[in-house]
Amino acid sequence: xxxxxxxxxxxxxxxxxxxxxxxxxxxxxxxxxxxxxxxxxxxxxxxxxxxxxxxxxxxxxxxxxxxxxxxxxxxxxxxxxxxxxxxxxxxxxxxxxxxxxxxxxxxxxxxxxxxxxxxxxxxxxxxxxxxxxxxxxxxxxxxxxxxxxxxxxxxxxxxxxxxxxxxxxxxxxxxxxxxxxxxxxxxxxxxxxxxxxxxxxxxxxxxxxxxxxxxxxxxxxxxxxxxxxxxxxxxxxxxxxxxxxxxxxxxxxxxxxxxxxxxxxxxxxxxxxxxxxxxxxxxxxxxxxxxxxxxxxxxxxxxxxxxxxxxxxxxxxxxxxxxxxxx
Amino acid sequence: xxxxxxxxxxxxxxxxxxxxxxxxxxxxxxxxxxxxxxxxxxxxxxxxxxxxxxxxxxxxxxxxxxxxxxxxxxxxxxxxxxxxxxxxxxxxxxxxxxxxxxxxxxxxxxxxxxxxxxxxxxxxxxxxxxxxxxxxxxxxxxxxxxxxxxxxxxxxxxxxxxxxxxxxxxxxxxxxxxxxxxxxxxxxxxxxxxxxxxxxxxxxxxxxxxxxxxxxxxxxxxxxxxxxxxxxxxxxxxxxxxxxxxxxxxxxxxxxxxxxxxxxxxxxxxxxxxxxxxxxxxxxxxxxxxxxxxxxxxxxxxxxxxxxxx
Amino acid sequence: xxxxxxxxxxxxxxxxxxxxxxxxxxxxxxxxxxxxxxxxxxxxxxxxxxxxxxxxxxxxxxxxxxxxxxxxxxxxxxxxxxxxxxxxxxxxxxxxxxxxxxxxxxxxxxxxxxxxxxxxxxxxxxxxxxxxxxxxxxxxxxxxxxxxxxxxxxxxxxxxxxxxxxxxxxxxxxxxxxxxxxxxxxxxxxxxxxxxxxxxxxxxxxxxxxxxxxxxxxxxxxxxxxxxxxxxxxxxxxxxxxxxxxxxxxxxxxxxxxxxxxxxxxxxxxxxxxxxxxxxxxxxxxxxxxxxxxxxxxxxxxxxxxxxxxxxxxxxxxxx
Numbered sequence: 001x002x003x004x005x006x007x008x009x010x011x012x013x014x015x016x017x018x019x020x021x022x023x024x025x026x027x028x029x030x031x032x033x034x035x036x037x038x039x040x041x042x043x044x045x046x047x048x049x050x051x052x053x054x055x056x057x058x059x060x061x062x063x064x065x066x067x068x069x070x071x072x073x074x075x076x077x078x079x080x081x082x083x084x085x086x087x088x089x090x091x092x093x094x095x096x097x098x099x100x101x102x103x104x105x106x107x108x109x110x111x112x113x114x115x116x117x118x119x120x121x122x123x124x125x126x127x128x129x130x131x132x133x134x135x136x137x138x139x140x141x142x143x144x145x146x147x148x149x150x151x152x153x154x155x156x157x158x159x160x161x162x163x164x165x166x167x168x169x170x171x172x173x174x175x176x177x178x179x180x181x182x183x184x185x186x187x188x189x190x191x192x193x194x195x196x197x198x199x200x201x202x203x204x205x206x207x208x209x210x211x212x213x214x215x216x217x218x219x220x221x222x223x224x225x226x227x228x229x230x231x232x233x234x235x236x237x238x239x240x241x242x243x244x245x246x247x248x249x250x251x252x253x254x255x256x257x258x259x260x261x262x263x264x265x266x267x268x269x270x271x272x273x274x275x276x277x278x279x280x281x282x283x284x285x286x287x288x289x290x291x292x293x294x295x296x297x298x299x300x301x302x303x304x305x306x307x308x309x310x311x312x313x314x315x316x317x318x319x320x321x322x323x324x325x326x327x
Numbered sequence: 328x329x330x331x332x333x334x335x336x337x338x339x340x341x342x343x344x345x346x347x348x349x350x351x352x353x354x355x356x357x358x359x360x361x362x363x364x365x366x367x368x369x370x371x372x373x374x375x376x377x378x379x380x381x382x383x384x385x386x387x388x389x390x391x392x393x394x395x396x397x398x399x400x401x402x403x404x405x406x407x408x409x410x411x412x413x414x415x416x417x418x419x420x421x422x423x424x425x426x427x428x429x430x431x432x433x434x435x436x437x438x439x440x441x442x443x444x445x446x447x448x449x450x451x452x453x454x455x456x457x458x459x460x461x462x463x464x465x466x467x468x469x470x471x472x473x474x475x476x477x478x479x480x481x482x483x484x485x486x487x488x489x490x491x492x493x494x495x496x497x498x499x500x501x502x503x504x505x506x507x508x509x510x511x512x513x514x515x516x517x518x519x520x521x522x523x524x525x526x527x528x529x530x531x532x533x534x535x536x537x538x539x540x541x542x543x544x545x546x547x548x549x550x551x552x553x554x555x556x557x558x559x560x561x562x563x564x565x566x567x568x569x570x571x572x573x574x575x576x577x578x579x580x581x582x583x584x585x586x587x588x589x590x591x592x593x594x595x596x597x598x599x600x601x602x603x604x605x606x607x608x609x610x611x612x613x614x615x616x617x618x619x620x621x622x623x624x625x626x627x628x629x630x631x632x633x634x635x636x637x
Numbered sequence: 638x639x640x641x642x643x644x645x646x647x648x649x650x651x652x653x654x655x656x657x658x659x660x661x662x663x664x665x666x667x668x669x670x671x672x673x674x675x676x677x678x679x680x681x682x683x684x685x686x687x688x689x690x691x692x693x694x695x696x697x698x699x700x701x702x703x704x705x706x707x708x709x710x711x712x713x714x715x716x717x718x719x720x721x722x723x724x725x726x727x728x729x730x731x732x733x734x735x736x737x738x739x740x741x742x743x744x745x746x747x748x749x750x751x752x753x754x755x756x757x758x759x760x761x762x763x764x765x766x767x768x769x770x771x772x773x774x775x776x777x778x779x780x781x782x783x784x785x786x787x788x789x790x791x792x793x794x795x796x797x798x799x800x801x802x803x804x805x806x807x808x809x810x811x812x813x814x815x816x817x818x819x820x821x822x823x824x825x826x827x828x829x830x831x832x833x834x835x836x837x838x839x840x841x842x843x844x845x846x847x848x849x850x851x852x853x854x855x856x857x858x859x860x861x862x863x864x865x866x867x868x869x870x871x872x873x874x875x876x877x878x879x880x881x882x883x884x885x886x887x888x889x890x891x892x893x894x895x896x897x898x899x900x901x902x903x904x905x906x907x908x909x910x911x912x913x914x915x916x917x918x919x920x921x922x923x924x925x926x927x928x929x930x931x932x933x934x935x936x937x938x939x940x941x942x943x944x945x946x947x948x949x950x951x952x953x954x955x956x957x
Contacts, residue, residue, distance in 0.1 A: 011466070026483070136626065140619035142569045142589075144576045145611045148596060156600055163600075218737035225691055225732070226752045226803055227725025230717075236751070237740050259472035266577055278577055281482040289482060296475065316787040317741060348653065 012301040019297035023290030077287040097272030104196035112200040116207025138201035147194040147267035164269040195264040210242035251307035359623035370426040377419040409605040427587040432568040438506030443513025451521025465511045473508040480504035520552040561625035588614040639666040646703035657914045670841040674858030682867040692720040726756040729804030733816040735796035739788035746784035756807040771802040794825035863887040866922035873947025883944035
């Protein structure tokens with residue numbers, strides 16, 4: 001168990017290092033940051049002075065280490081476009097994205113898992129077929145189109161919910177939350193459904209496939225042969241055994257939500273990191289792009305670690321050291 | 328005529344196969360297949376069959392801008408699904424847009440498939456160091472959603488290429504970006520299957536008689552792992568078309584001069600709430616039908632090729 | 638009254654190329670405390686018959702005709718919930734592969750306690766005590782400690798003991814053991830067979846022992862039913878069938894058992910192989926491979942008929 005966790009941690013560090021390197025490479029090769037920072041008519045000497053000040057004249061690996069040190073101390077540089085510190089811009093935007101992703105993830109899990117279990121158990125039922133058809137349409141609908149349609153129906157035609165923005169937010173320290181006001185909660189509904197729908201259908205289809213796989217297993221047949229009730233067999237035995245693969249994919253998918261938030265935030269003009277990222281791509285604002293990358297990678301690594309810990313909670317084969325087992 | 332006989336045999340075997348049987352039994356799949364085929368033919372022949380060539384700026388008439396669909400009051404019959412803000416026929420832009428979307432879809436799937444299958448075969452067959460390196464790269468990439476990688480590659484291209492050049496190269500950049508972000512799936516699947524095939528007698532026999540490893544991999548192992556690859560490829564086509572349209576919708580994809588379906592929806596979205604709904608809705612409907620048909624085919628193919636699940 | 642009666646059982650599989658009859662016209666009975674061996678090649682319909690008795694035929698397989706009675710009560714047409722209460726409580730089951738029969742995510746104690754509590758009114762503490770007793774009874778050393786262990790911590794033979802403990806945990810009167818030793822090492826096989834025999838003697842449990850291993854049958858069973866292509870070829874006391882099998886198929890099958898004090902140079906074997914379900918010949922299913930087949934065998938199907946000590950479905954024993 002210990003060895004496993006260490007191996008996973010090393011893998012996470014490897015991922016983070018790779019991402020940091022990509023972010024660094026972005027800085028190095030995409031345009032000369034000096035050009036962005038000095039006035040048009042600056043002399044070569046002025047430029048070189050700034051270059052030396054920023055350490056840009058030092059060897060490649062020294063710069064990379066410096067970059068890493070800056071990352072670790074939360075010093076992400078200045079935005080090329082607006083000139084304010086990236087850390088400050090991101091801190092303003094992050095709560096919006098995280099709250100949206102959180103609600104969308106809850107939605108995806110609480111709708112996707114039960115729907116998957118149901119369609120797995122009642123394989124040939126009419127409701128299952130209907131749900132599967134709907135899910136296939138769900139997978140085929142691009143996120144932005146879902147958003148547009150929801151806005152068209154619920155904001156424009158019915159006028160029930162806002163079509164853009166976060167509504168009123170409350171400031172809790174550095175964190176601005178939309179959870180505490182009615183308008184903030186109302187503003188969350190459409191974006192989180194838009195964001196979560198694709199993942200919901202994916203999780204549903206995955207849980208269904210796993211259920212079908214597990215229901216064919218010998219221990220399920222043996223559990224029935226022991227006369228256990230349907231409930232015990234389906235939920236106690238079958239569902240629990242689908243959890244390991246489902247946790248894996250669900251973890252990945254929730255990580256995916258952070259990336260997909262880019263689209264949703266654009267459609268709903270949601271003031272989060274994704275919206276920021278898209279704008280920064282259009283204006284080639286490298287510091288923001290690379291910081292965003294590093295932060296998203298960090299989210300992924302954290303989610304993966306949580307997934308690993310959940311494995312231990314679910315599967316005794318990992319929990320107990322094999323060498324202890326007697327024969 | 329042995330070639331003819333061989334062909335007839337092949338057709339006969341196909342008609343008797345389980346795959347064809349399950350195809351015949353499912354009207355949904357047949358419709359999906361028909362629609363996919365229709366889309367492909369229409370996309371291939373688009374420049375010659377569209378009622379209005381919307382790429383010809385000279386032929387556009389701004390007087391005809393913002394016309395609603397033909398059946399709505401104020402619509403004209405020459406513009407069946409209405410016109411956009413520049414007087415372009417919406418139906419024609421959709422057919423031409425589907426051409427761009429499908430082109431990007433097929434090209435990026437081809438790229439990802441070739442790359443993934445080759446790397447997967449090598450990783451599985453050669454093993455050792457080569458295998459670990461390929462799979463570690465895959466692991467790191469897998470911990471990132473494809474859309475982010477695509478955006479990143481596109482962003483880099485944007486930074487490196489001058490603006491006008493980037494607009495011209497946009498389609499290729501996107502093909503490259505989608506291809507590079509999706510090869511892992513093929514590689515992982517092919518590697519897993521190759522590991523299984525490698526130990527079967529026919530491969531051992533081929534080794535014993537001294538066939539070259541490359542020949543064994545491509546002539547003998549490859550045909551036996553193509554089923555799942557076909558399934559991933561089909562589903563991948565749907566995903567690629569969706570990804571392209573998403574990028575274009577976000578404004579970092581295909582430029583408006585030769586719009587794809589996603590670009591059309593992006594343009595239409597600006598007018599959606601002022602009442603000109605047809606400019607966004609019709610391209611959207613066509614996009615969904617296209618992707619849904621492809622997904623239905625892929626789903627069915629997966630079940631038909633995997634008898635365990637039937 | 639017999640404990641279990643199977644009468645003219647027919648199991649069908651509808652497929653796209655027509656209906657396959659996997660088990661046809663199978664009849665036999667089992668007395669209290671008796672061990673009936675069911676032997677035959679794979680595909681002969683042994684396991685399907687066993688599954689049908691515990692009501693767990695996998696769709697699209699279905700019972701198309703016949704009856705199954707337990708102590709005179711018909712059980713083949715019971716609603717699912719009624720049948721569930723019989724499974725485990727009156728009929729226990731042991732399957733082939735102990736490695737996959739146990740849920741890897743629950744400790745063996747949890748699986749035992751859950752089964753006991755499903756069928757009895759015991760409190761959790763009582764059920765746990767009973768679980769430890771059961772593990773000790775099936776010969777697991779250190780039962781008190783082992784009860785909290787997970788399946789992967791047991792060896793194959795030990796897991797099969799756990800499976801047997803699960804099958805007998807509420808004292809069923811009948812156990813269907815489907816190839817219980819096939820997946821085990823030869824040395825372990827003997828221990829498991831000995832365990833089954835002991836349990837049968839101690840509790841008076843009847844066992845339907847499904848296997849393709851005549852050696853296991855010879856050692857364990859009181860009576861034996863030989864199945865071929867979905868039908869019973871011969872049924873009778875185990876000694877009679879082994880010593881002087883009447884049906885040419887069972888005769889051939891017995892000839893293929895190695896005997897230590899035999900002066901034959903090589904084992905006999907039956908020419909050809911069992912037909913697939915789609916290609917069962919008319920008349921007696923065995924006729925193309927039968928050295929003694931005559932015209933009637935090719936057209937008319939024989940029922941079970943008296944052939945000395947045993948019943949054989951073979952025209953050689955037609956009277957008159």
